[in-house]
Amino acid sequence: MNDATDSSNKFLTGLARASGGALLFSLPMLLTMEMWWLGFTMPAMRLAVLLAVTLPTLMGLAYYSGFEVPQGWVGTVVDAFVAYCVGIVVASSVLVLIAVIRSSETMFSEGLGKIVLQAIPASFGAVLASSQFGDDNDNGRRHEPNGHAHHDLGCYFRELFLMFAGAIFLAFNVAPTEEMLVIALKMTAWHAIAMGLCSLVVMHAFVFVVKFRGQEAVPDESSQGSVFLRFTIPGYAIALLASLFCLWVFGRLEDTALEETLMATMVLATPAAVGAAAARLVL
Template identity: 30%
Template sequence: MIKSRNRHTPSNSARQAFKREIRDAIRGASSGFLFGIPLLYTMEVWWIGSYAEPLPMLIALLTNFVVVFLLIRTEGFRGTVDTKIRDALMDSIETLAIGFVCTALLLVLLRQIDLATSINEAVGKIIFESVPFSLGVAVANSFLSGDRERGNNAPQSASPQSKTAAINATLTDVGATAIGALFIAFTIAPTQEVPMLASAMTPPWLLATIAVSLLISYGIVFVAGLTNQANRYQQKGLFHRPIDETLVAYIISLTAGLLMLWFFHQLSFEDPWTVWLSHTIVLGLPATIGGAAGRIVV
């Protein structure tokens, strides 16, 4: 029996190590989305990436790598600090890889990279757009990690006071989501990027944008282990289940984005409802990430 237990120990250790690796990667990617999404809606960066020559791209890549390496040496995206140079180098490469993958996926989603895009243009866009993503991944643990154990055993109460607390918690979540969504949407709504992106969106891509928005929001708040994730699972609001909260927060973020588009005259009542819908969904992606950021800090 002892031999049997020992025989299974390496497998269990490998499984735990794999789970930690996945959790660290999700935390890093979530932090990357928080840092990188505003620049992704900047057409000037698309143009720079589109026309960049190999040498500037290489310089940008090496500069990004050096900055990421220094951040990783300070305190990277993992739960533990790497003190060995070799480990920090490997984590820096992984950080850049996470930034590249997140950037590439969103550029494809936003129709800035497709089958007609040349390799040089696609690589240039990914390299320049991935800089804030990579920096966000690198500082995930330093600025956004939290105690994932705290609050797991919080007692639940059905007293009248708990109902009042639930209402207050719900209002706090709604306010934090709205503030975060408005903050991001306010900076993007006046620009021409939203109409430009929306014009290239067909219904399947709009549905994909909705799905990605919900997935990123859920990952940031309930999976990545950022700040008060344990407390989020224990929160007593009326929409206390993670899926319910994610859906409600998405609707709030869409509303915030729609209001900003109308406020900056990007939408008018003469426009067809399809234009309102496409513009709102496109702006809803960064607004939802902003709403998730608002919820993880309350």
């Protein structure tokens, strides 16, 4: 009986922690007007594609840092879907509370679109809650020793996945805003080159240079240049792809020339690159 009670208490604690993480990670998006509009105007096909990318990403994050310790892949899938359900509850509650969704005025399809879209950043916060807010016994329970990522192929792909998750989350937060295109229109080719170089420097410094907690050590047999080529360059490429995807899914590339598309992708890749680097530190 005590074991059952203890297990139930742990689950409820994890659920409460997930709700707190969902609120913290999603609140800026829940209060953003562009996200309210997108919940109504985004084509169903693009929303489906976004969910098709989001759910496997949540599963990967649940495997490495979920708020419940899953038992194999079935547990991991359940963990990810619970996180998304928590995101739905948190997003629905806030949108109703701030009168963005009104039962008497909001069409069902409009309200559903807003909730489904806003639940995505909330679900990221829910699934990351353990690594950010958990106690010392929970944190890092699925982490591999930092040095392994430099030698083991599985750990290397884990690092690439974490960079993708961090990039897609931070890009998601700013891609819907008009400022991405405004900045892109103001930039020249030299601005884009400088922005790309700065992004690479920031990514590398975040993970290997500036001594943040969770920073990875460069193995004795590896040089900074080698690590830069194997991790930072692929990480920035992932940030570019995540940025391009977010711009497309939010309809920011419609009737846009190739040059403007490249510029907007470079602009968005800057916060995406920071997200990719930060994910390696905190997960």
